[in-house]
Amino acid sequence: MKRHLVKTGLGVLLLGLVLPRLAVAASLGRRVELESGLTLLMAERPGLPMVTIKILVKAGSSQEPKEKAGLANLTAILLPLGTVSRTALEISETIEFVGGGLSADASRDTTTLSLTVLRKDLELGLELLADVLLHPAFREAEIARKVRELKGGIRQKQEDPGTVAREAFAAALFGDHPYGRPVEGIEESLDRITRQDLLDFYRRYYVPNNSILAAAGDVTLGEFQGYLDKYFKGWARTAVPAAGPARVASPAGKKVVQIDRKVTQAHIVWGHLGIARKNPDYYALSVMNLILGGGGLTSRLMQAIREERGWAYDVHSFFSARRLTGPFVVGLQTKNETASSAIDEVLRQIRRIREEGVTPDELEEAKGFLTGSFPLRIDTNQDVVSFLAGIEYYGLGMDYPERYPEIIRAVTREDILRVARKYLHPDQGIIVVIADLEKTKLAF
Numbered sequence: 231m232k233r234h235l236v237k238t239g240l241g242v243l244l245l246g247l248v249l250p251r252l253a254v255a256a257s258l259g260r261r262v263e264l265e266s267g268l269t270l271l272m273a274e275r276p277g278l279p280m281v282t283i284k285i286l287v288k289a290g291s292s293q294e295p296k297e298k299a300g301l302a303n304l305t306a307i308l309l310p311l312g313t314v315s316r317t318a319l320e321i322s323e324t325i326e327f328v329g330g331g332l333s334a335d336a337s338r339d340t341t342t343l344s345l346t347v348l349r350k351d352l353e354l355g356l357e358l359l360a361d362v363l364l365h366p367a368f369r370e371a372e373i374a375r376k377v378r379e380l381k382g383g384i385r386q387k388q389e390d391p392g393t394v395a396r397e398a399f400a401a402a403l404f405g406d407h408p409y410g411r412p413v414e415g416i417e418e419s420l421d422r423i424t425r426q427d428l429l430d431f432y433r434r435y436y437v438p439n440n441s442i443l444a445a446a447g448d449v450t451l452g453e454f455q456g457y458l459d460k461y462f463k464g465w466a467r468t469a470v471p472a473a474g475p476a477r478v479a480s481p482a483g484k485k486v487v488q489i490d491r492k493v494t495q496a497h498i499v500w501g502h503l504g505i506a507r508k509n510p511d512y513y514a515l516s517v518m519n520l521i522l523g524g525g526g527l528t529s530r531l532m533q534a535i536r537e538e539r540g541w542a543y544d545v546h547s548f549f550s551a552r553r554l555t556g557p558f559v560v561g562l563q564t565k566n567e568t569a570s571s572a573i574d575e576v577l578r579q580i581r582r583i584r585e586e587g588v589t590p591d592e593l594e595e596a597k598g599f600l601t602g603s604f605p606l607r608i609d610t611n612q613d614v615v616s617f618l619a620g621i622e623y624y625g626l627g628m629d630y631p632e633r634y635p636e637i638i639r640a641v642t643r644e645d646i647l648r649v650a651r652k653y654l655h656p657d658q659g660i661i662v663v664i665a666d667l668e669k670t671k672l673a674f
Contacts, residue, residue, distance in 0.1 A: 258608060258631050259444075259618055260451055264458075267439025267467045271618040272454060273446040275611060279349040281447030282611035283356075285363065286619045287341040288442075289435035291415075292408040292474040292553075298423050300380065300415020305431050306336040308376060309343065312367040321358060330355055332362065338409055339553040340623065341435075346612070349448040353457060360461040363436065368428045381417045391497040391664045392563075398487050399499040399662045403557055407478055437468040442622045444615040478503060478555040487662040488672065496569035496665035500576060502655050504558035507551040507624045513637050514645040515549055515653060520596040521588050521646075522579065523547025523560060528595075530579050531560070539575070541568045549653075553624075558653065566669035573661065573672075580656040587647035601635040 259273035294301040310332055311318040325332045330347035332355070343363060347355035387393045397412055404410030415423075445454055480503045505512060523531035523546050531545045545562035560580075564572045588596075608614050608631070621630045663672060 258614065259446070259628070261622070261628050262451070262455070264438070266465060267437070268465070269442045269622055270455070270458070271442065271444040271615075271622055272451045273444075273611075273614045273618065274450055275446050275614070276448045278611070279448050280611060281347055281349055281352050281355070281445065281449050282615050283345040283359065283443065283445045284615040284619055285343040285359075286442040286444070286623060287343075287436055288339070288440050288470075288473070288623070289431075290336045290339045290341055291411070291413045292338055293435060293471075294408070294431065296406065296408075296411070297419060298415075298427055299411050299419035300413075301423055301427055301431055302341060303336040303414050304373075304376060304380070304420070304423060305428050306334040306341045306343075308368055308372060308428065309334045309362045309366050311372045311376070312369050313361045313365040314367055315365065316361060318372060321362065325355070325358060328354060332358060334362070336413060338413060342619075352449060353461075356457050356461045360465075364462070364464055366432060368425050368432075370425060373423075373425060373428070377420050377423070380414055380420055384412075384414065384417055391491060391493055391495075394489065395497040395499045395662045395664045396561075398489065398664075399501065399559070399660055400557070402485055402487055402660045402662065403481065403501070403503065404478065405481070407475055409478065409552070409554070409556070433468075434471060437470060438462075438465050439467045440470045442619050444618040444622075446611040446614040446618070473553070475554065481660070482658075484658055485660050486672075487660065488667055489662075489664045490667040491664055492666055493664065494566070494666075495563045496566050496663055496670055497563055498569060498573060498665075499559060499561050499662045500573065500659060501557050501559040502659035503555050504549040504653060505551050506553065506555050509551070511649050511653070512549075512551055514641050514649045516600060517593070517596045517638065517641045518583070518588070518646045518650055519547055519549055520599065521592045522583055525596065525599065530583070531562075531576065534575055534579055535562065535564075535572055539568075539571075541565070541572045541575075545572075545576070566666045569663060569665055569670040570672050573663075577656045580654050584647075584650045584654055584656070587643055587650065590643065593641070593643055593646065597638050597641060600638050604631075604634060 259271050262270040262272070264270060289302060291299070291302045310321055313321070321332070328347060328351040330345070330351060332345050334341065334343045336342075343359065345355050345359045401410045505515065521530060523529045526532065527537070529546075531547060535541050535545045536543065542562045542564045545560070547558070547560045549558050550556035560576050562572060562576070608617050621627065627633070663670065
């Protein structure tokens with residue numbers, strides 16, 4: 231049997247200034263801690279005349295106040311839209327003229343600035359990146375334009391049942407915790423954000439000692455450090471506030487959210503709290519979930535719901551392991567009339583893996599897939615910088631690529647049964663159903 235390969239990545243990286251100490255490097259790249267506090271991760275890949283850079287700032291929507299939801303995202307996307315000396319048009323025309331790319335965005339826990347240029351244009355790209363990072367203008371006209379665009383996008387999202395279901399699930403699961411609200415905020419909160427809010431958020435978190443820089447491509451470590459000294463020398467260390475909420479509370483019991491829409495397909499999201507990325511059970515859960523619902527056509531949920539019963543084209547499960555505890559989610563679409571039966575079958579399969587565990591063949595196939603597909607995570611320069619940034623952000627160590635296959639191979643059937651019983655809760659959790667409720671006739 232063949233599983234569908236899914237490329238995955240981990241994170242992002244950052245830049246530095248002066249060279250104090252060089253850590254012992256793994257084969258993928260080298261790690262340097264700079265005097266400014268910036269962590270530099272460098273992967274020399276001379277085969278293709280391109281360079282990709284990611285700067286990861288350890289702040290996202292988790293660091294913003296609820297009444298200013300969307301602040302982190304708005305701060306990030308405004309960075310390339312004007313500096314003290316360049317307009318948004320000048321920045322975009324300059325990078326597009328050399329066929330490069332420059333962007334910024336925020337997530338729940340981090341913010342990322344990304345640059346890709348040809349090797350011959352690296353200094354130009356770094357000059358732009360440094361200007362965008364160190365001298366953002368946050369012009370009132372650009373703020374107003376972006377807020378209008380974001381509000382339009384928020385309204386448009388409400389037309390997509392799948393998006394509505396996912397956001398309703400997050401809100402029900404996480405409540406007032408920042409993980410429970412959209413990264414882009416809501417219309418009302420965007421209206422409350424001022425230019426001073428953006429400046430304060432930027433000055434508070436966009437500092438080198440709160441950042442990681444990852445670079446991959448046709449440039450040596452020595453060359454790159456020289457460029458950083460030239461273009462980023464004004465980036466100074468500053469005290470950084472605490473990381474944000476310390477924990478995620480778990481709602482008790484079961485909660486059902488039903489939203490009536492005249493749709494032909496019911497959109498279903500079920501789940502509960504899962505784990506944080508640093509949880510040592512992450513690897514056993516990765517193997518377990520691949521067998522349960524993360525392994526494409528051969529997963530148990532796909533076999534039971536799609537192949538045997540024809541109720542859904544796709545059904546999947548995943549643990550979203552974040553800095554803090556993220557969700558465990560099962561999602562599917564099915565006809566209104568089969569929604570209740572499909573939910574029952576999902577829960578039956580979860581009870582089954584909790585009670586019976588997995589077979590030796592399932593275990594070996596899952597471990598073989600995870601170890602065999604691992605190199606696909608670090609195929610392109612983009613993959614490499616995201617991977618390096620991720621292992622630094624989660625403290626996995628530069629030897630993680632060498633350790634990962636052995637960690638996965640060490641997972642046993644007993645481990646799978648233990649984590650399934652510990653982290654899967656079929657009698658609890660959140661169920662969100664967006665459907666023609668007259669036809670679904672859900673009995674909860």
